[in-house]
Amino acid sequence: MNDVFAVSAAPHIKQRISVSSVMWQVVLALTPALLVGIFFFGIQSLFLTLYAVIAAVTTEALIQKFRKVPITISDGSAVVTGILIAFNINSSSPWWLPVIGAVFAIAIGKQIFGGLGFNIFNPALLGRAFMVASWPTLTTAGWKATTPMSNLFQSSINGLRNLPSNVPDVITSATPLGVVKALRDTTQISSDMANTVMDNLTSMNTLQDLFWGNIGGVIGEVSAAALLIGAAFLAWKHIIEWRIPISYIGTVFILIYMFGGINGMFSASILLPIFHILSGGLILGAFFMATDMVTSPVTKRGRLIFGMGCGIITVVIRLIGGYPEGVSYSILFMNMVVPLIDRYTVPKPFGQIKRV
Amino acid sequence: MGLKTFPGGIHPHDNKSFSKDKKIETMPLPEKIVIPLSQHIGAPSKPIVKVGDEVLAGQRIAEAGGFVSIPMHSSISGKVTKLDKFRHPTGTLVQGIEITSDGEDKWIELIDDSNYMELISKDMKDRIADAGICGMGGAGFPTHVKLSPPKGKTIDTIILNGVECEPYLTADYRIMLEQAEDIISGLKILMKIVDAKNGVVGIEANKPDAIKLFKTMLKNDKNIKVVGLHLKYPQGAEKQLIYAATKRKVPNKGGLPMDVNVVVQNVGTAIAVYEAVRYKKPLIERVITVSGKIVKNPKNIKARIGTFYSDLLEFCGGTTEDIGKIISGGPMMGFAIPSLETPMTKGSSGLILFDKKEAHKEKEDVCLRCGRCVDVCPLNLVPSLIAHHVRNDDWDSAEKFGVMDCMKCGSCAYVCPSHIKLIQWIDIGKIKVNEKRTNNT
Numbered sequence: 040m041n042d043v044f045a046v047s048a049a050p051h052i053k054q055r056i057s058v059s060s061v062m063w064q065v066v067l068a069l070t071p072a073l074l075v076g077i078f079f080f081g082i083q084s085l086f087l088t089l090y091a092v093i094a095a096v097t098t099e100a101l102i103q104k105f106r107k108v109p110i111t112i113s114d115g116s117a118v119v120t121g122i123l124i125a126f127n128i129n130s131s132s133p134w135w136l137p138v139i140g141a142v143f144a145i146a147i148g149k150q151i152f153g154g155l156g157f158n159i160f161n162p163a164l165l166g167r168a169f170m171v172a173s174w175p176t177l178t179t180a181g182w183k184a185t186t187p188m189s190n191l192f193q194s195s196i197n198g199l200r201n202l203p204s205n206v207p208d209v210i211t212s213a214t215p216l217g218v219v220k221a222l223r224d225t226t227q228i229s230s231d232m233a234n235t236v237m238d239n240l241t242s243m244n245t246l247q248d249l250f251w252g253n254i255g256g257v258i259g260e261v262s263a264a265a266l267l268i269g270a271a272f273l274a275w276k277h278i279i280e281w282r283i284p285i286s287y288i289g290t291v292f293i294l295i296y297m298f299g300g301i302n303g304m305f306s307a308s309i310l311l312p313i314f315h316i317l318s319g320g321l322i323l324g325a326f327f328m329a330t331d332m333v334t335s336p337v338t339k340r341g342r343l344i345f346g347m348g349c350g351i352i353t354v355v356i357r358l359i360g361g362y363p364e365g366v367s368y369s370i371l372f373m374n375m376v377v378p379l380i381d382r383y384t385v386p387k388p389f390g391q392i393k394r395v
Numbered sequence: 396m397g398l399k400t401f402p403g404g405i406h407p408h409d410n411k412s413f414s415k416d417k418k419i420e421t422m423p424l425p426e427k428i429v430i431p432l433s434q435h436i437g438a439p440s441k442p443i444v445k446v447g448d449e450v451l452a453g454q455r456i457a458e459a460g461g462f463v464s465i466p467m468h469s470s471i472s473g474k475v476t477k478l479d480k481f482r483h484p485t486g487t488l489v490q491g492i493e494i495t496s497d498g499e500d501k502w503i504e505l506i507d508d509s510n511y512m513e514l515i516s517k518d519m520k521d522r523i524a525d526a527g528i529c530g531m532g533g534a535g536f537p538t539h540v541k542l543s544p545p546k547g548k549t550i551d552t553i554i555l556n557g558v559e560c561e562p563y564l565t566a567d568y569r570i571m572l573e574q575a576e577d578i579i580s581g582l583k584i585l586m587k588i589v590d591a592k593n594g595v596v597g598i599e600a601n602k603p604d605a606i607k608l609f610k611t612m613l614k615n616d617k618n619i620k621v622v623g624l625h626l627k628y629p630q631g632a633e634k635q636l637i638y639a640a641t642k643r644k645v646p647n648k649g650g651l652p653m654d655v656n657v658v659v660q661n662v663g664t665a666i667a668v669y670e671a672v673r674y675k676k677p678l679i680e681r682v683i684t685v686s687g688k689i690v691k692n693p694k695n696i697k698a699r700i701g702t703f704y705s706d707l708l709e710f711c712g713g714t715t716e717d718i719g720k721i722i723s724g725g726p727m728m729g730f731a732i733p734s735l736e737t738p739m740t741k742g743s744s745g746l747i748l749f750d751k752k753e754a755h756k757e758k759e760d761v762c763l764r765c766g767r768c769v770d771v772c773p774l775n776l777v778p779s780l781i782a783h784h785v786r787n788d789d790w791d792s793a794e795k796f797g798v799m800d801c802m803k804c805g806s807c808a809y810v811c812p813s814h815i816k817l818i819q820w821i822d823i824g825k826i827k828v829n830e831k832r833t834n835n836t
Contacts, residue, residue, distance in 0.1 A: 044721050045754040046486065046733050048819035050805030051726040051747075052407055052562065056812045058760050156761035156813075280770065332765035337779060339769065381780075388797045389774040390634065390647040 058155070061278055061332075062115030068269030068278075069122050069327065075265040076258035080130035084258045087128065091137035092121030098145040108154070116155050120144050123163035126259020126323060127367075128170065132177055139173075140166040160374045161331045164367045171367075215240060215249065215318045220363035223301060233301055241310035249317035256319075263322045270326035282342035283335055283349075284325040288316055290350025298358060315357065324366035325349070334374045341377075341384035348373045398600055400625035401635040403773035405806045407562050407628055407727070409601060413686045413693040415565040419573055421697045422710055424500055428701030429481045430456065430467050431491040434740035435529035436536045437463035442492055448475045452699075453503040453677050455527075456492055465527040465537050469494050470679035470699035472501040482737040484723035485730050491738070494701070511673045516588045519672050523588075526671030527741075528678045532556060532567075532631070532661035533724055535742040538668065541660070542588050544653045550589040554640055555582050557598040557605065557662045558624060558631030561725025564745045566682040567662050569695040571598070571605040574666055575612055581665030582619065584672050589658060594619035595640045596662075600626045628727060629804040633659050635773050647774070647800045663744075678741055683707065687748035689714040698739065704746050705735040719754030722747040727805045760813035768807035768817060774800055778807035782820035790827045798824040 076084045099117040103110045124140045144166030152158040170177075218240065222233050239245065252262030259266075273279040292312040299315065300306030315321070329335060329349050336345050349369045356365025433439045438460030450456060450469040457467035469492075477493035511519075524539035544550055555578065559567040571578065582594050596613070598606045600623055609621045622640050624630050633652060634645045636659060643655040652659055660668070663681060670676040679700050686693040691712030698707060704721070708714070722729045723737065726747055739746070768778040776797045784792040801821050808817040 044731070044733055045719055045749075045756065046731045047720075047756060048816060048822060049726075049728050049730070049803070050809050050818065051720065051722050051729065051731060051749065051754075052809065053757070053814070054405075054407070054810050056810070057757070057814065058763060058812050061763070061765070061812050154761075156763055277767070280766070332763045335764070335766075337764050337766035337769050337777060339766075342766070385777055385780070385796065386769075386775045388647045388776055388800050389638075390644040390650060392646045392648065392650070 058116070059114040062119055064276055064278055065119050065273065065327070066115055066122065068273045069119070069126070069259070071265040071268045072126065072259050072262060072323070073122065075252050075262040076126070076130070079252055079261055080258060084125075084130045087130065087132060087134065087137050087258065088122055088125035090134055091125040091141040092118050094138040094141035095121035095124065095145050098142045099150065102146060102150040103154070106150070111155065114155070117145060120149070120162045120166070123259070123327065124166045124170075127163070127167040127257055127320070128177075129257045136170060136174065136177060140170045143169045156333055158333055159377075160371055161328050161334045164328055164371050164374075167367050168371060215245070215314070216357065216363040219314075220357070223358065230302075237301060237311075238308075241308055241314045243310075246310065246313060246317060249314065260320045260323050263317045266322045266326060270322075273326070273330075279326065279330040280342065282339060283330050283346040286343045286346030287325040287329055287349045287353075288321065290347045291316060291321060291354055294350065294354040295358075298354070319357075319364040320366040321353065324353075324370055328367075329370050329373070334377060336377050336380045336384065338381055338384040338386055340386065341380040344380050344384065345373050345377065348376070398623045398625045399639040400627055400630065401638045401773055403771050403775070403806070404627040404629060404635075405771050405809050406626070407809060409626070410562045410686075411565050411568070411601070413563065413688075413690070414684050414695055415568060417565075417569070417694050419569050419682055419695045419697050420710075422699070422702060422707065424471055424496055424498065425699065425702045425706045427476075427493065427495050427703070428469075428471055428699060429491045429493045429703070429738040430469065430701045431481060431483050431489050431738060431740055432457055432467060433483065433489045434467070434535060434700075434742060435465050436534060437461065437465075437540075439490065440464060440467045442478060442490075444475045444492065446475050446478060449473075449497075450475060450494060451501050451503045453505070453679055455677070456494075459524070459527075463537055463540050465529050465539075466525065466677075467492070467527055468677040468679050470701050471496045472499055473497040482732065482734055484732060484737055484740055484743055486723075486732045505674045505676050508673055508675075512583070512587065514672065516590070519584060519588050522672050522675055523668055526667065526675070526677040528664060528667045528671060529741055530661055531663035531667065531681060531741060531744070533728065533742050533744060535740075538660065538664055541653075541658055542585070544589065544658075548653050549656055550591045550653060550658050551656045552593040552595060552641060552658075553582060553585045553589065553591045554595045554597055554636060554657060554659045555662050555665055556631055556633075556636055556659055557596055557602070557609075558636060559602075560599060560628045560631040561727055561729070561745070562628075563686045563747050564684045564725050565686070566684045566695050566744055568602050568605060570666060570682050571602070571662055572608065575605075575608055577666045577669045578662050579609075579612060579616075579619075580673075581660075581667075581669035584668055585658070585660060585665065586618075591658070592618060595622055596620070597622045597624055597631075597636050597640050599624050599630055628806065629773060629802075632773065632802055632804055634802070647797070649799075681739075681741065681743070683739055683743050684745040685711045685748075686745065687714075688753070689716045689718065689750045690748055691715055700741055701738045703735070704732075704737050704739065707739065707746055708735060708748070714748055716750045718748050719751035720749040722749065727809070728803060757814040759815050762813055762815060765812060767810045767812065771806040771810050773804060773806065774802065776801060778817045778821065779815070781824060782815060782817050785820045785824035785827070788827075790824065790831055793824040794828045794831075798828055801825070 095117040144162040148162030148165035295312040352369035353365040440457035473496040476495045480488040481491040483489045528538040529535040
């Protein structure tokens with residue numbers, strides 16, 4: 040008997056799952072949204088995504104080589120970061136924008152902390168925050184609706200065309216959330232007018248456009264439907280879990296319903312929360328960024344608290360903050376308190392005896 | 396059929412089809428056996444024979460080493476040929492008694508006490524203790540100890556564990572189909588011993604014929620329930636089974652089923668109990684599953700305790716490919732052992748053989764903090780956190796976060812995408828915390 044038998048601790052069987060299978064499935068789940076982005080904004084979207092991915096992967100490899108640690112670019116995590124960076128810019132951006140965003144995300148957002156598993160912030164969101172802060176005009180302002188189909192939305196705010204000329208221009212060329220923001224902030228629009236615009240925004244037509252993607256916006260946020268298909272796939276594969284996205288979106292729904300109306304508490308129509316959920320980066324953020332394993336709590340209660348915190352901060356920024364959109368900052372902020380949340384939400388072991 | 400279950404758990408492929416339809420076969424007498432003196436939880440047994448002694452099948456060859464211990468019996472007739480250290484199914488080396496067969500299988504005299512149900516509780520318990528019975532599901536706790544609750548604790552329910560949630564294993568399934576009557580008699584004895592009003596037989600949903608059979612056989616016994624359980628691992632873990640069947644939660648930090656007025660026994664143990672009380676037959680044989688993709692004829696084998704795994708495998712026609720890993724017990728909680736020259740014990744429920752590919756081990760990656768281990772932990776622990784503290788030699792924190800509560804079911808390691816050896820880390824933590832506790836006292 041010269042055979043050598045493997046000896047190891049139990050269990051001796053293992054689910055077929057690995058870090059790279061998780062990451063590549065996330066890539067697959069992001070594909071529908073990318074395809075919709077290409078459909079609405081043209082092939083340029085694909086190129087921008089490729090630049091971001093290549094920049095992210097190259098940065099990861101170079102830094103790992105420099106740090107003399109194993110190069111793990113095949114695990115797909117840098118690819119995910121690259122795609123998410125590209126999803127956060129609009130299709131008319133110059134080629135270097137996603138490249139710089141991706142380099143920043145990987146270098147400062149991830150590798151500086153020690154690489155995958157050790158980063159505090161979601162790297163892609165940190166990259167986005169960096170881009171927004173450095174080139175605000177390129178990233179947030181001047182969203183372009185490049186297809187004729189987007190006119191549906193345009194027509195829904197046509198009522199604003201007759202406004203006095205000193206009303207900020209931003210309204211007529213803005214994203215839906217920008218319009219809402221402007222309506223809340225300006226005093227130069229009559230309340231009748233404001234109500235009409237609000238009604239138009241929450242009309243079934245607008246909501247349908249938001250859902251399918253007939254709106255201006257950044258590459259990855261354009262179609263809620265495509266993102267939800269990807270999210271459903273990840274949920275089916277048990278890669279994301281319901282607690283974070285549902286508590287996040289649920290919190291936004293409730294708070295917007297309570298405080299979102301322009302005529303005081305509970306003045307919003309029930310469609311306004313839906314408008315808020317479908318607009319901006321909420322779907323992308325709630326299903327693909329807040330659920331980032333590394334930067335969200337491990338405990339079940341912790342995930343609920345994390346999602347609610349994201350929801351509260353998002354609503355606060357959207358309704359009273361300086362930006363029309365608050366998803367990325369809310370998640371980044373909650374990323375910081377994850378260790379704290381984990382610390383205070385360790386579950387009670389099965390059969391825990393009550394202290395006497 | 397309203398199935399019951401517990402929170403958490405996993406769904407591994409059960410791989411029972413290799414052996415589940417194979418009737419129990421009796422193994423021909425082996426030439427040589429080894430009776431290890433530690434087949435149970437508690438003090439090792441003390442040998443009372445010496446090399447050269449002639450023994451009969453069923454003859455006592457070692458005394459219980461204390462109250463929490465059991466006596467050992469020779470499982471064949473022959474001559475004691477060696478007292479030495481032998482390989483144990485948990486992988487370690489322990490003291491054992493080697494007996495070489497005379498080929499005649501001469502037994503001690505058994506009785507047939509058909510009025511066994513008239514015996515008083517203490518006599519029944521004595522027969523069980525004399526027969527050397529310990530739990531046959533794996534842990535091997537002496538049965539008579541489980542049936543002796545301290546003053547003030549009462550038992551109202553006996554649960555028979557017919558769950559067999561470990562993949563591959565089918566031994567309990569086969570005995571439920573082929574020896575249902577003995578199992579029920581055993582259950583009634585157990586209920587009488589502790590004066591329990593209720594009996595429960597818990598069976599997992601992947602054995603519908605066993606559930607049906609027991610329901611039919613027990614339809615006139617109003618106080619015995621058959622409970623169908625969801626197909627989920629570790630449904631057969633004691634605390635999880637008790638919770639599913641009665642909604643009672645056994646306290647953590649060393650709580651026992653008797654704290655919630657329950658005793659759980661394996662179905663195999665129930666048969667041993669019945670045979671001990673009625674026939675005074677010692678526990679010297681049991682049914683074991685030999686299975687795996689590479690086993691030529693996977694079987695459920697009734698074999699004498701002490702039979703070598705190599706003999707069992709030979710009885711199954713050997714393997715079709717090179718063996719990569721030998722697993723004693725089930726693949727989730729069993730032990731990988733370095734040699735087939737290992738005797739089966741009273742707790743041996745299976746011998747599983749993996750080929751080289753199945754034995755392959757992945758490299759440990761960093762923790763992604765995905766929380767899958769938290770989602771599946773049936774004891775509501777945070778396995779990744781415990782492993783993290785053990786890795787950093789922080790035994791106090793490991794203890795605080797429940798390393799001692801872990802039952803090592805392995806669900807967390809099964810789902811970990813980073814292939815972190817959570818159970819190995821937790822095991823180290825348990826050892827270190829125990830060391831610390833011993834040093835403090």
